[in-house]
Amino acid sequence: MSETKLSRLGSFLVLKYFSNPFQIEIIMIRHTVVLKLKYPKGSVKEQDFLAAAQKLEALPGVQKFECLRQIGKKNNFDFGLSMEFENMEAYEGYNNHPEHTSFVQTYWLRDVADFLEIDYEPYA
Numbered sequence: 001m002s003e004t005k006l007s008r009l010g011s012f013l014v015l016k017y018f019s020n021p022f023q024i025e026i027i028m029i030r031h032t033v034v035l036k037l038k039y040p041k042g043s044v045k046e047q048d049f050l051a052a053a054q055k056l057e058a059l060p061g062v063q064k065f066e067c068l069r070q071i072g073k074k075n076n077f078d079f080g081l082s083m084e085f086e087n088m089e090a091y092e093g094y095n096n097h098p099e100h101t102s103f104v105q106t107y108w109l110r111d112v113a114d115f116l117e118i119d120y121e122p123y124a
Contacts, residue, residue, distance in 0.1 A: 027121050028063075029085045031094075034070065034077040035115040041078065049111045052103060053081055059097050061090035076114070091119070 039045040050067060057065035068080040085091040094100055 029091050030120040032082045033117045034080045036077050036113045038113045052107045061094050
């Protein structure tokens, strides 16, 4: 007899399929980056960067894409990007996709003053 268990852990979806003697686990990967741009807030260059970043949502494998504005005072970052991937293969496909590498070369390296990138998977 097999059992399927579906649960939420934070914003990660964890799907477990149990079948003796095998166990399969599919875990979403959340890719996040917070950043500070080189340009004044509200500038045309800032808007151009954010518009280009939002196009990453259309790349294969990208799920739950968000472009976020930092509102806290505990750091110097201004924006965040967050997205999920079904698995590591999808995440690596995104990283190597020509449109992503073009974005990095055309916008990221030119426009970003500082950033912190964190990639997550559920802990449990």
